[in-house]
Amino acid sequence: MKYPMTVRGAQKLKEELHRLKTVERPAVIAAIAExxxxxxxxxNAEYDAARERQAFIEGRIMELEGKLANAQIIDPKTLDADGRVVFGATVDLEATESGEQVTYQIVGEDEADVREGKISVTSPIARALIGKYAGDVVVVQAPGGAREYEILDVRYE
Known part of the structure; x- marks a missing residue:
């Protein structure tokens, strides 16, 4: 199964993988030897802690390698979706009730960070937006009840 991921998201995973292999792994091997x-x-509590840390690092390395091997990397700048909301798109929304405006980019699960305006493609709001156009109104089933948003703009950046 392929996992959609933006170019930026793949780069972040590659950087973490590189750090784990070149910094964390050698450091934990040295800690075990010590x-x-x-x-x-x-x-020996230090030995047990270092072995536990090593198991975590090796598990994370395997997880990242698997995710990158199965990644379907998508560059939003190359998308030609004729204004439709698709994976990688950046969407400006306005809550119809409050008038509050928000901007979200639809990204892969590993990249999602609401503080950065990045929402997972599997989130309720992303699922409601996919396939829609600027001017459309969507209803999102949120934990606090249904919320309605108007799509103001769709960009591929």
């Missing part, structure tokens, strides 16, 4: 030098491993 803890081993302290003798009895059966009651």
């Amino acid at each position: 803890a081993r030098s302290h003798g009895d491993l059966s009651e």
